[in-house]
Amino acid sequence: MAELRFTKDHEWIRVADGDTCEVGISDFAQGQLGDVVFVELPEVGKTIAKGGQAAVVESVKAASDIYAPVSGSVVAVNDALTGEPGLVNTDPTGKGWFFKIKASNTAEFQDLMDQAAYDAFVKSQG
Amino acid sequence: MRPADDRRADMRRTRPVECASLADPDLKKTVLHALHVELGAKMVPFGGYDMPVQYPAGILAEHNHTRAAAGLFDVSHMGQVTLHGPDAADALETLVPGDIRALKEGATRYSMFTNAEGGILDDLMITNRGDRLFLVVNAGCKEADIAHMRSAIGGRTKIDYHEDRALLALQGPQAATVMARLAPASVAQKFMTFRTADVAGIPCYFTRSGYTGEDGWEISVPADRAVELARAILANPEVKPIGLGARDSLRLEAGLCLYGHDIDTTTTPIEADLQWSISKRRRAEGGFPGAARIRKELAEGPARKRVGILPEGRAPAREGTEIVDASGAKVGTVTSGGFGPSVNGPVCMGYVQAALASPGTSLGLVVRGKTLPARVVGMPFTPHRYFRG
Numbered sequence: 001m002a003e004l005r006f007t008k009d010h011e012w013i014r015v016a017d018g019d020t021c022e023v024g025i026s027d028f029a030q031g032q033l034g035d036v037v038f039v040e041l042p043e044v045g046k047t048i049a050k051g052g053q054a055a056v057v058e059s060v061k062a063a064s065d066i067y068a069p070v071s072g073s074v075v076a077v078n079d080a081l082t083g084e085p086g087l088v089n090t091d092p093t094g095k096g097w098f099f100k101i102k103a104s105n106t107a108e109f110q111d112l113m114d115q116a117a118y119d120a121f122v123k124s125q126g
Numbered sequence: 127m128r129p130a131d132d133r134r135a136d137m138r139r140t141r142p143v144e145c146a147s148l149a150d151p152d153l154k155k156t157v158l159h160a161l162h163v164e165l166g167a168k169m170v171p172f173g174g175y176d177m178p179v180q181y182p183a184g185i186l187a188e189h190n191h192t193r194a195a196a197g198l199f200d201v202s203h204m205g206q207v208t209l210h211g212p213d214a215a216d217a218l219e220t221l222v223p224g225d226i227r228a229l230k231e232g233a234t235r236y237s238m239f240t241n242a243e244g245g246i247l248d249d250l251m252i253t254n255r256g257d258r259l260f261l262v263v264n265a266g267c268k269e270a271d272i273a274h275m276r277s278a279i280g281g282r283t284k285i286d287y288h289e290d291r292a293l294l295a296l297q298g299p300q301a302a303t304v305m306a307r308l309a310p311a312s313v314a315q316k317f318m319t320f321r322t323a324d325v326a327g328i329p330c331y332f333t334r335s336g337y338t339g340e341d342g343w344e345i346s347v348p349a350d351r352a353v354e355l356a357r358a359i360l361a362n363p364e365v366k367p368i369g370l371g372a373r374d375s376l377r378l379e380a381g382l383c384l385y386g387h388d389i390d391t392t393t394t395p396i397e398a399d400l401q402w403s404i405s406k407r408r409r410a411e412g413g414f415p416g417a418a419r420i421r422k423e424l425a426e427g428p429a430r431k432r433v434g435i436l437p438e439g440r441a442p443a444r445e446g447t448e449i450v451d452a453s454g455a456k457v458g459t460v461t462s463g464g465f466g467p468s469v470n471g472p473v474c475m476g477y478v479q480a481a482l483a484s485p486g487t488s489l490g491l492v493v494r495g496k497t498l499p500a501r502v503v504g505m506p507f508t509p510h511r512y513f514r515g
């Protein structure tokens with residue numbers, strides 16, 4: 001399984017097939033959100049800049065925006081989340097992926113954290 | 127992932143945990159605070175207190191457990207007040223539109239403090255204890271409520287604020303099973319009545335009431351024995367601790383108002399669809415703040431009304447969501463909204479123009495720039511299951 005990279009906003013991205021990457025939210029993020037009850041996914045074909053709003057995740061408590069970790073276009077979305085949004089809680093870095101993005105500038109990966117750096121970042125957030 | 131910008135109002139109510147670590151030194155603690163932490167609660171600020179928003183089970187599980195079995199809530203942040211003396215009922219009637227004179231000994235009633243414009247300063251529960259009235263008011267309003275009463279009726283009734291008492295709510299269809307074990311005097315008690323008796327050997331008083339739509343009790347206990355009582359209740363296999371997150375989704379499904387959100391100084395009891403709480407005599411006589419406007423709205427109907435709204439899709443519409451009619455014109459605002467675990471879908475309440483308040487009316491909810499179809503429905507969303515004997 002390819003390595004995960006993380007943003008400071010708790011999204012993860014995984015290179016799955018060349019420059020096409022799965023995006024989701026971290027285990028830490030799903031724990032903070034609590035039970036996910038609704039996910040709004042982007043439209044396939046949509047172009048999003050790095051840091052742009054890409055999806056929405058709603059827990060019982062509140063709504064949160066999901067941002068694109070890198071620039072690119074959306075090539076697939078995880079329709080399973082529509083019927084079973086709880087997959088974000090039970091398998092955040094697996095079946096709970098949100099969308100796949102075709103990265104337009106792979107240099108942007110340099111800005112993301114690896115697992116060890118992300119774990120340290122989460123720890124530093126208290 | 128960051129809180130959605132248009133959800134800021136909602137975040138104030140149940141702030142994300144990452145903000146809670148910025149400890150606010152002014153936050154008060156209930157006497158059960160250490161117990162919440164011991165039980166693994168996530169603590170958030172609410173009504174000036176550091177309160178449990180959820181325990182490790184999570185809001186969905188806590189909500190469902192309360193509907194299926196029994197949940198224990200710490201509501202000690204709420205204000206408990208006694209008005210003493212023979213003039214207490216008449217004095218209180220000058221501040222609330224509720225019929226306090228007709229309130230029988232041992233009975234509890236819901237009412238609200240109104241202002242001169244007919245707006246709501248707070249909502250409260252009032253119990254006739256014979257020689258005194260026992261009041262429970264909201265945490266965020268209690269200082270203002272007490273100051274208001276002292277200034278307006280302090281000369282007619284002695285006002286005691288019980289900072290030395292805690293308040294626990296036991297709610298759910300199996301609450302009665304638990305109470306039968308701990309307080310046999312509760313068995314025959316009906317909804318909205320009061321008893322003084324030991325619970326688990328601790329001297330308490332309790333009303334059969336609550337904020338979930340379920341059968342249950344609110345138990346007033348001396349603060350120095352509240353932890354002992356909470357542990358004795360939690361020792362029953364039916365009971366789990368429940369946080370404010372589930373308390374909010376439970377009361378929303380029950381169609382009950384949250385002060386500061388669904389009702390405030392800009393809403394009248396009639397607009398809020400609470401006219402049932404005002405008796406014939408009080409409607410006829412007036413004599414409470416804002417009576418002119420409230421009686422006018424009773425006679426002619428209010429310009430807008432609080433209604434239940436059921437979104438047709440899966441997307442929750444949160445507080446502050448704009449409500450539009452078929453032409454796209456704004457006709458109101460959502461005041462509480464979210465996911466209803468027992469409904470298994472989104473539910474909300476809000477104010478709409480009176481002409482659009484009938485159940486079945488089609489409306490739109492503007493969520494993230496898109497208009498989502500919804501319709502007006504009667505409340506509660508989940509049937510009440512009170513014990514009326």
